[in-house]
Amino acid sequence: MNKRARIIYNPTSGREAIRRDLVDILSVYEKAGYETSAFATTASPKSAENEARRAALDGFDLLVAAGGDGTINEVVNGIASLDHRPKLAIIPAGTTNDFARALRIPRNEPFEAASVILKDQSALMDVGRANEEYFINIAAGGSISELTYKVPSKLKSMYGYLAYVVKGAELIPRTKPMHLRVKYDEGVYEGPSSMFFLALTNSVGGFESIVPDAKLNDGKFTVLIVKTTKIPEIMTLITEVLNGGRHVDDPNLIYVKSSHVEVESLNADEQVMVNLDGEYGGDAPMVFDNYQRHIEIVSNFSEKDQKNLL
Numbered sequence: 001m002n003k004r005a006r007i008i009y010n011p012t013s014g015r016e017a018i019r020r021d022l023v024d025i026l027s028v029y030e031k032a033g034y035e036t037s038a039f040a041t042t043a044s045p046k047s048a049e050n051e052a053r054r055a056a057l058d059g060f061d062l063l064v065a066a067g068g069d070g071t072i073n074e075v076v077n078g079i080a081s082l083d084h085r086p087k088l089a090i091i092p093a094g095t096t097n098d099f100a101r102a103l104r105i106p107r108n109e110p111f112e113a114a115s116v117i118l119k120d121q122s123a124l125m126d127v128g129r130a131n132e133e134y135f136i137n138i139a140a141g142g143s144i145s146e147l148t149y150k151v152p153s154k155l156k157s158m159y160g161y162l163a164y165v166v167k168g169a170e171l172i173p174r175t176k177p178m179h180l181r182v183k184y185d186e187g188v189y190e191g192p193s194s195m196f197f198l199a200l201t202n203s204v205g206g207f208e209s210i211v212p213d214a215k216l217n218d219g220k221f222t223v224l225i226v227k228t229t230k231i232p233e234i235m236t237l238i239t240e241v242l243n244g245g246r247h248v249d250d251p252n253l254i255y256v257k258s259s260h261v262e263v264e265s266l267n268a269d270e271q272v273m274v275n276l277d278g279e280y281g282g283d284a285p286m287v288f289d290n291y292q293r294h295i296e297i298v299s300n301f302s303e304k305d306q307k308n309l310l
Helices: 013-031 047-057 069-079 098-103 110-119 144-150 153-159 161-174 231-242 303-309
Strands: 003-009 034-040 062-067 087-092 122-130 133-135 138-142 178-184 187-193 195-199 221-226 253-258 260-265 273-276 279-283 286-298
Touching: 003 013, 003 047, 003 069, 003 087, 013 034, 013 062, 013 110, 047 062, 047 069, 062 069, 062 110, 069 087, 069 098, 069 133, 087 098, 087 110, 133 279, 178 221, 178 253, 187 221
Parallel strands: 003 034, 003 062, 062 087, 087 286
Antiparallel strands: 122 133, 122 286, 138 195, 138 273, 178 187, 178 260, 195 221, 221 253, 260 286, 273 279
16 A cells, blocks of 8 residues: 655745645655645644644555644644654744754755655654643743744744844843742742743754753753843843853753643733743643654754754
8 A cells, every 4th residue: 555645734834935846845755655645724723733633544654744833733733642643744934943943854945845755764753742732842931932923924924033033122121020830850940930931852943052952852841941030131041042052050040851840820810821832822720741752753863963862
């Protein structure tokens, strides 16, 4: 029986680059031995997620998530709870493409990204679960993390990552404290925080120095809790990130590894919005679990990457 692949693509991502290259992309997967078809997502809620689940239940061997981090997140959510989880490939076409960056997938050329399948290289990757939702790259909460869904879609399409930089500069002065209880494997933090996040990869917001020691399949989140809300101290942390990841030793930051995390507000009237892979994923309280080596994903790692990231 022939292997089958289903390309689930966002026709509006990346200035419609995937749609323009779709015939050539289909030919790549055919060359790799897959009988290949495509599905264009719609504006309906969970369009990519529903199609991914349908294709997985129909026995497809490979799903190709073609779009931004949001499309990848939906495809993962469509298959993560299933017993049969097809292999996953990524064709990035969004703004930051953090997950593709972590996998070393080419991020500006859809055809080149598709051609990675011809290397026949993949790895089992960790997946995070947040209450009933799954995520593949990051979960975060706090004023700064909200910028990913405060940047208008049209602005992201026109200016890409620059739109996030501009919006981030606008939001930093408005940073306000949350009052959190964060439980992790080796302890608990109770107190003020301007931001927390759980990372599964080393690529966060386009930077690889925020989580410099991330492993993609060790069964652990890298947990960061920013304890300060003072703008000068936050700017110091940002400077330390940009200077080789020196922030990990800063006293205003908790930096730990954990496979299980619980986050709740200590203030009943305080809303703690949680960002999952760049989209609003609900409010705390929230329980996070790491599903180790849960999905096989096509990668483009060098020998050095294999050693450092896996």
